[in-house]
Amino acid sequence: MRLEQLEYLEMIVKTGSFNEASKRLFMTQPSLSNAIKKLEEELKIKLLLRTKTGVSLTDDGREFMSYSKQVTDQVSLLQERYKKHEPRKKSFSVSAQHYAFVVSAFVELLKGLDVDEYNFTLRETETQNIFDDLNEFKSEIGILYLNNFNEKVLQKIMKENDLEFQPLFNAKPHIFVGYRNPLIKKKSVKLADLEDYPYLSYEQGDANSFFFAEEILSTIVHKRNIKVSDRATIFNLMAGVNGYTISSGIISNDLNDDKIVAIPLDVDDSMTLGLVKHKQIELSLTAAEYLKILKRHIQNYGFQIIDENN
Amino acid sequence: MRLEQLEYLEMIVKTGSFNEASKRLFMTQPSLSNAIKKLEEELKIKLLLRTKTGVSLTDDGREFMSYSKQVTDQVSLLQERYKKHEPRKKSFSVSAQHYAFVVSAFVELLKGLDVDEYNFTLRETETQNIFDDLNEFKSEIGILYLNNFNEKVLQKIMKENDLEFQPLFNAKPHIFVGYRNPLIKKKSVKLADLEDYPYLSYEQGDANSFFFAEEILSTIVHKRNIKVSDRATIFNLMAGVNGYTISSGIISNDLNDDKIVAIPLDVDDSMTLGLVKHKQIELSLTAAEYLKILKRHIQNYGFQIIDENN
DNA sequence: ACTATGTTATAGCTTATAACTATAACAAAT
DNA sequence: ATTTGTTATAGTTATAAGCTATAACATAGT
Numbered sequence: 158m159r160l161e162q163l164e165y166l167e168m169i170v171k172t173g174s175f176n177e178a179s180k181r182l183f184m185t186q187p188s189l190s191n192a193i194k195k196l197e198e199e200l201k202i203k204l205l206l207r208t209k210t211g212v213s214l215t216d217d218g219r220e221f222m223s224y225s226k227q228v229t230d231q232v233s234l235l236q237e238r239y240k241k242h243e244p245r246k247k248s249f250s251v252s253a254q255h256y257a258f259v260v261s262a263f264v265e266l267l268k269g270l271d272v273d274e275y276n277f278t279l280r281e282t283e284t285q286n287i288f289d290d291l292n293e294f295k296s297e298i299g300i301l302y303l304n305n306f307n308e309k310v311l312q313k314i315m316k317e318n319d320l321e322f323q324p325l326f327n328a329k330p331h332i333f334v335g336y337r338n339p340l341i342k343k344k345s346v347k348l349a350d351l352e353d354y355p356y357l358s359y360e361q362g363d364a365n366s367f368f369f370a371e372e373i374l375s376t377i378v379h380k381r382n383i384k385v386s387d388r389a390t391i392f393n394l395m396a397g398v399n400g401y402t403i404s405s406g407i408i409s410n411d412l413n414d415d416k417i418v419a420i421p422l423d424v425d426d427s428m429t430l431g432l433v434k435h436k437q438i439e440l441s442l443t444a445a446e447y448l449k450i451l452k453r454h455i456q457n458y459g460f461q462i463i464d465e466n467n
Numbered sequence: 468m469r470l471e472q473l474e475y476l477e478m479i480v481k482t483g484s485f486n487e488a489s490k491r492l493f494m495t496q497p498s499l500s501n502a503i504k505k506l507e508e509e510l511k512i513k514l515l516l517r518t519k520t521g522v523s524l525t526d527d528g529r530e531f532m533s534y535s536k537q538v539t540d541q542v543s544l545l546q547e548r549y550k551k552h553e554p555r556k557k558s559f560s561v562s563a564q565h566y567a568f569v570v571s572a573f574v575e576l577l578k579g580l581d582v583d584e585y586n587f588t589l590r591e592t593e594t595q596n597i598f599d600d601l602n603e604f605k606s607e608i609g610i611l612y613l614n615n616f617n618e619k620v621l622q623k624i625m626k627e628n629d630l631e632f633q634p635l636f637n638a639k640p641h642i643f644v645g646y647r648n649p650l651i652k653k654k655s656v657k658l659a660d661l662e663d664y665p666y667l668s669y670e671q672g673d674a675n676s677f678f679f680a681e682e683i684l685s686t687i688v689h690k691r692n693i694k695v696s697d698r699a700t701i702f703n704l705m706a707g708v709n710g711y712t713i714s715s716g717i718i719s720n721d722l723n724d725d726k727i728v729a730i731p732l733d734v735d736d737s738m739t740l741g742l743v744k745h746k747q748i749e750l751s752l753t754a755a756e757y758l759k760i761l762k763r764h765i766q767n768y769g770f771q772i773i774d775e776n777n
Numbered sequence: 778a779c780t781a782t783g784t785t786a787t788a789g790c791t792t793a794t795a796a797c798t799a800t801a802a803c804a805a806a807t
Numbered sequence: 808a809t810t811t812g813t814t815a816t817a818g819t820t821a822t823a824a825g826c827t828a829t830a831a832c833a834t835a836g837t
Contacts, residue, residue, distance in 0.1 A: 437483035
């Protein structure tokens, strides 16, 4: 199958005639007939109904057009981008779970930029989307955690997609609660202490993707569950309904007005936060710079960077 | 640009080597080198950084990959569909504004089907999406209204996209209110009568697409506006807040439990409801069947079909 | 230092095939 | 009947994708 064949077909459908289409495509009618014939032979379906007065789409052809249009639309987008030879803007994208250090490092990276035109994207999203973004080359790196429970599944997904995980640091699970929550008096909390409070978690796109749950220990059954998709909302709910969430113990005071408190969770599990990237592709200079900043921010929070070079 | 070149590039990026990629693609390394060279020349950008120990993506290459992936993913979807030569399921799709007769005719069409496998879709959506669905061949026909105000703009859009409008019937605007609304005592209402009630309308995807407003007379300024995206919601709001909406005067009692009342609106404007389709493409048998049913349903509501064959 | 093995690039040839010209076969309108 | 419109087929030509052989260089191991 060639892109030309798809364009030819679309022109024929648009004009309702091989003859007219061939003129508009600046080619001869027999060439066009042949091109479509080849396409039909390859697909083993009849796309067009030829009569002596013109052509019309078959039902198969109608269905094929819906696929074809998707392809040609994407191609024109690409062509559009590269026919004007504009110099490329500096660009960089990260997809990450919701962590304060990811955001603060991103902000510092932006502040240090010396160019006045750029395309930078920070996608705070669900775990599955992180893998999708990497696969589609929409993001260069991803940031997420592995623990004993999700490791096997996520490693398998990464292997299948030529992705690799580079550990950054180990963190002990904490719970986050509003500053008025009775639990803040405790030095650490046990799972049993949490029973009577609503459990706040991030909405996962696909309900059955159990293993993608962003919060550690998410297999534990909670009495009351509240799912949201926005970080600001989760903070509101901590104050509003005395809810709690479980995460890595990293939270930025700047962003949260001192109204959110982290308390160590007393369980026998730890999480490894790290970076996901394409195995064979080296990091861009911008990505390497971001990683450097990220590591410094992590250390500022008092965590020890796992460095493979040592 | 050829699809092969995109696939080659992806394999090279995946393996990090021309040599290894050529093996996996069952071709020789010089051929592969040449294919990529040609691609780079065509795009006038350098995609890959060649060293004596392998290759890596340039920043331009990274950006290109995000476009390329979109294309190749769509292509694999297409290949996937046509490599197994399954017989096609009977399929048909309509995109329409929110009208009861569209739904009831669709239901009748489904009931009359003799096959047990099919793909049928009814997309009740905003005006812009109707055009998009037709353009992408996701729907075969669209149903919407024209009036004096939106006609020029919509006709222009249709012309640009090789679409045509076939009028079905003329309708006078009505308002719809809940059965407890004080206005139901009137035989007809004037715009002034409506001032004190909230105006309910359908959310339009793009806020600035003023001309796509689904309701007739939507240019008039209403004191209180409520926008929703779901028809069930609009019916709830009619009862709950005594709101009203403006439409064609067609509503199915079966679907709405007699709790919604239509009242003629006393204005000097009328709307023409009709069908939008690709100009050059004939309707499938299923679409023609649907159209026949649709016309009968419209007549059952007491409207006169505009038939171009007379 | 030399060899073996890895990398990508270049030159020239072969071959596949897309598009061409000329013509056929048919339909509808004048 | 003739003209003008369809699409399809046969045979030729020209473009270019892929091939083989080889060059140019880098790295690792004797």
